[in-house]
Amino acid sequence: EFSTRSGVEVIRPVDGNSDIGEIVGIKWKKEQGDDRAYRVIISKESDLSNTIVDDSFELPEDHDEEDVSYAPGITLEKSTTYYYEVYVDDYASGIRSFTTTDFNTSEQTVAISPSNGEADTSHRPTFIWEEEFDALMYWVQVSTSNNDDFESNIVYDEPIYLSGSG
Numbered sequence: 001e002f003s004t005r006s007g008v009e010v011i012r013p014v015d016g017n018s019d020i021g022e023i024v025g026i027k028w029k030k031e032q033g034d035d036r037a038y039r040v041i042i043s044k045e046s047d048l049s050n051t052i053v054d055d056s057f058e059l060p061e062d063h064d065e066e067d068v069s070y071a072p073g074i075t076l077e078k079s080t081t082y083y084y085e086v087y088v089d090d091y092a093s094g095i096r097s098f099t100t101t102d103f104n105t106s107e108q109t110v111a112i113s114p115s116n117g118e119a120d121t122s123h124r125p126t127f128i129w130e131e132e133f134d135a136l137m138y139w140v141q142v143s144t145s146n147n148d149d150f151e152s153n154i155v156y157d158e159p160i161y162l163s164g165s166g
Helices: none
Strands: 010-012 017-020 026-029 037-043 051-058 067-070 081-088 096-100 111-113 137-143 154-161
Touching: 026 081, 037 067
Parallel strands: 017 096
Antiparallel strands: 010 026, 026 067, 037 051, 037 081, 081 096, 137 154
16 A cells, blocks of 8 residues: 655656547656656556556666656547656655547647758758647657658657656
């Protein structure tokens, strides 16, 4: 049996958040003296039955961040409520929830550089964009096409994880 302590402080997603995209990142404060062993459970059921994620992991020895970030590496269903709990040593965060959006692409991340349609870009460009508050990762796609055929001409299609996520 796990007990809840005030020291397991989940930073995001905020309990009850209804503005989560198809990829979620979970972040919590690391307590002084915590082991490096963690467990994250995600389910569509409020009692955490029928889990879709049940992942135990340890932080690397050189992890010196104050927070722990976790990206489960799954694509979530749109307009769906999920429940999750984070276990740290013998403590649990308590069951929390979030709801995904309908993934409306009108709320896209704003690219700063290179600008759309920019010519004479370096063959190894540096991509800069406005940071989203909740983001633990971004997905970068580069295509040789700028029309409706974008997806069939993708030359780069990879996630970019922010420091401390994984």
